[in-house]
Amino acid sequence: xxxxxxxxxxxxxxxxxxxxxxxxxxxxxxxxxxxxxxxxxxxxxxxxxxxxxxxxxxxxxxxxxx
Numbered sequence: 001x002x003x004x005x006x007x008x009x010x011x012x013x014x015x016x017x018x019x020x021x022x023x024x025x026x027x028x029x030x031x032x033x034x035x036x037x038x039x040x041x042x043x044x045x046x047x048x049x050x051x052x053x054x055x056x057x058x059x060x061x062x063x064x065x066x
Contacts, residue, residue, distance in 0.1 A: 007040060010039060010040055010041075011047065011053055012046075019053055019057055036048060036053070
């Protein structure tokens with residue numbers, strides 16, 4: 001079940017996955033590899049800074065276009 005509550009300027013794991021076009025497991029892999037950092041929430045319901053997710057999405061789009 002997706003949590004609908006997060007701080008302004010932050011995204012839930014579900015929102016992050018949807019924006020990046022990946023699964024929740026993919027989001028966890030990005031965190032484990034150091035490509036994305038949690039910026040709040042809890043261990044079970046982490047939040048990610050919207051600016052960090054947008055930057056990562058832009059990098060992924062640029063790589064796909066290359």
